[in-house]
Amino acid sequence: MGSAGDLILQQLINGISLGSIYALIALGYTMVYGIIQLINFAHGDVMMVGAYIGWFCTTVLKFSFLPALIVAMFLSAVLGVIIERIAYKPLRNATRLAALITAIGMSFFLEYGGMLIVTPQTRTFPSVFPQTVYTFGNVAFKYGDIVIVITTVILMLLLQFIVKYTKTGKAMRAVSYDKDAANLMGINVNNTISATFALGSALAAAAGVLIGVYFNTIDPLMGIMPGLKAFIAAVLGGIGIIPGAMLGGLAMGLIESIVSGIGYSTWRDAAAFIILIVVLLIKPNGLLGKNIREKV
Amino acid sequence: MLTLNNINVYYGAIHALKGISFEVNKGEIVTLIGSNGAGKSTCLKTISGLLRPKEGTLSFKGNDLTAVSAPEIVSRGISQVPEGRRIFANMLVSENLDLGAYLRKDKAGIKEDMEKVFSLFPRLKERRRQLAGTLSGGEQQMLAMGRALMSKPELLLLDEPSMGLAPILVKQIFSIIQEINSLGTTILLVEQNARMALSIANRAYVLETGKIVLSGDSKELMESEEIRKAYLGG
Ligand SMILES: Nc1ncnc2c1ncn2[C@@H]1O[C@H](COP(=O)(O)OP(=O)(O)OP(=O)(O)O)[C@@H](O)[C@H]1O
Numbered sequence: 001m002g003s004a005g006d007l008i009l010q011q012l013i014n015g016i017s018l019g020s021i022y023a024l025i026a027l028g029y030t031m032v033y034g035i036i037q038l039i040n041f042a043h044g045d046v047m048m049v050g051a052y053i054g055w056f057c058t059t060v061l062k063f064s065f066l067p068a069l070i071v072a073m074f075l076s077a078v079l080g081v082i083i084e085r086i087a088y089k090p091l092r093n094a095t096r097l098a099a100l101i102t103a104i105g106m107s108f109f110l111e112y113g114g115m116l117i118v119t120p121q122t123r124t125f126p127s128v129f130p131q132t133v134y135t136f137g138n139v140a141f142k143y144g145d146i147v148i149v150i151t152t153v154i155l156m157l158l159l160q161f162i163v164k165y166t167k168t169g170k171a172m173r174a175v176s177y178d179k180d181a182a183n184l185m186g187i188n189v190n191n192t193i194s195a196t197f198a199l200g201s202a203l204a205a206a207a208g209v210l211i212g213v214y215f216n217t218i219d220p221l222m223g224i225m226p227g228l229k230a231f232i233a234a235v236l237g238g239i240g241i242i243p244g245a246m247l248g249g250l251a252m253g254l255i256e257s258i259v260s261g262i263g264y265s266t267w268r269d270a271a272a273f274i275i276l277i278v279v280l281l282i283k284p285n286g287l288l289g290k291n292i293r294e295k296v
Numbered sequence: 297m298l299t300l301n302n303i304n305v306y307y308g309a310i311h312a313l314k315g316i317s318f319e320v321n322k323g324e325i326v327t328l329i330g331s332n333g334a335g336k337s338t339c340l341k342t343i344s345g346l347l348r349p350k351e352g353t354l355s356f357k358g359n360d361l362t363a364v365s366a367p368e369i370v371s372r373g374i375s376q377v378p379e380g381r382r383i384f385a386n387m388l389v390s391e392n393l394d395l396g397a398y399l400r401k402d403k404a405g406i407k408e409d410m411e412k413v414f415s416l417f418p419r420l421k422e423r424r425r426q427l428a429g430t431l432s433g434g435e436q437q438m439l440a441m442g443r444a445l446m447s448k449p450e451l452l453l454l455d456e457p458s459m460g461l462a463p464i465l466v467k468q469i470f471s472i473i474q475e476i477n478s479l480g481t482t483i484l485l486v487e488q489n490a491r492m493a494l495s496i497a498n499r500a501y502v503l504e505t506g507k508i509v510l511s512g513d514s515k516e517l518m519e520s521e522e523i524r525k526a527y528l529g530g
């Protein structure tokens with residue numbers, strides 16, 4: 001294989017790793033939007049909190065990767081539920097703009113509250129994995145790449161299972177489609193919304209921990225850029241649609257890596273936005289967006 | 297079984313139900329008829345707990361329902377088929393039925409009731425692996441009714457089941473309503489199709505702009521001059 005081929009393959013590997021992380025974050029945006037039509041701007045910051053919990057578990061408590069991941073996911077789920085109950089629930093019947101502004105406020109609160117607690121300084125994530133690099137010709141896989149992809153695939157399968165087959169998952173789909181009708185089935189709408197925040201926040205925390213172990217450093221503002229990109233990924237795939245977030249996340253990661261790989265890394269972020277705009281011009285509801293209309 | 301006493305419901309400043317009182321006895325089919333905007337749906341939503349009365353009391357089997365949440369009302373044995381069906385179009389027919397049984401834990405009973413629903417509506421059985429949004433209007437009405445029955449209600453509230461259906465389907469739906477009633481479920485039926493509703497109901501209440509203006513035995517109402525003029529087209 002020629003060096004151009006190797007280069008592309010290498011960027012594909014990087015892109016899939018990065019895209020997996022975006023996808024995990026994008027899922028939370030899309031699920032929350034699907035159920036209460038709110039763009040939860042604090043979602044990237046929940047990811048940051050998850051990363052810090054993972055950091056604390058691995059450095060201070062000397063946990064290995066998996067227990068640290070689970071603790072971070074669990075505590076962030078609780079945080080997500082608290083945020084929803086305190087900040088968003090009282091505004092459920094307010095205008096969407098009011099809720100959006102509250103979400104931005106919550107984002108600042110977590111970022112600057114985070115700085116107060118953990119200081120603005122960058123922290124180094126301990127290397128929880130062997131720093132092995134597998135090479136095939138000129139293409140290099142890090143051990144971390146494999147962990148990211150496997151973790152993401154497992155979490156996505158788990159999410160699909162929950163959403164498709166469990167009672168809570170069916171309730172989530174019902175509530176996002178029609179709250180009053182869900183209420184008439186005996187579904188507790190508030191608890192279902194909480195469950196959605198819990199799941200989305202847990203996935204964001206997983207992404208946070210993966211970013212920590214992959215890029216080694218974390219800081220209180222680390223949620224902003226990946227959060228924004230994951231949001232774009234969710235819109236790209238079709239906001240409110242779970243497979244759309246997965247696809248959108250992967251697409252974003254790949255676009256970024258390929259644009260950087262061919263030597264235009266300064267255009268990396270712009271490329272993502274341009275592709276978003278083009279896709280939305282052609283498919284305003286995103287790649288997987290469709291309208292199932294009710295027959296009356 | 298169900299008693300409403302001086303119920304007043306508002307939407308902001310709009311006084312939608314103005315002191316409504318009526319009752320439904322066990323085993324009956326009672327119909328609530330009235331023209332557009334009379335307050336029929338508002339009345340059913342209040343019974344289901346989606347809306348709260350500002351004044352008045354509701355009770356079911358002797359227990360007060362006034363401050364009870366919608367999910368809890370389902371578990372007490374009242375189920376509503378809402379106006380416009382409101383099926384979950386993005387989910388499978390079978391998943392819609394599963395959701396009807398959301399509060400139940402008796403797996404065997406759920407399965408048995410699923411079979412009952414399929415025997416009432418064989419069409420749903422054929423379509424159970426299909427997205428509910430792909431069903432025809434009549435099939436969607438059947439699904440909405442089947443879904444409501446999955447909670448095993450003692451009282452079934454039906455909001456305009458004939459809406460948008462061809463006359464032959466209306467006949468079919470109404471005979472199924474009678475069948476559901478004969479199997480032991482009490483029915484409160486809201487309709488604009490007064491002729492059909494009166495033909496299957498034991499008793500009827502007539503609602504006009506938030507007030508009950510007439511009530512009585514359906515056969516007698518069917519004969520009454522006022523009803524013939526206003527609701528049966530002469
Ligand atoms: N969400 C709402 N906000 C404000 N007003 C409402 C709302 N829903 C209903 N109303 C008003 O309350 C009154 C009663 O409405 P309701 O839907 O109960 O009538 P209905 O008898 O069911 O009519 P239809 O036969 O057309 O379904 C109407 O005047 C309607 O405009």
Ligand SMILES: [Mg+2]
Nearest residue numbers: 336337338379
């Ligand atoms: Mg109505």
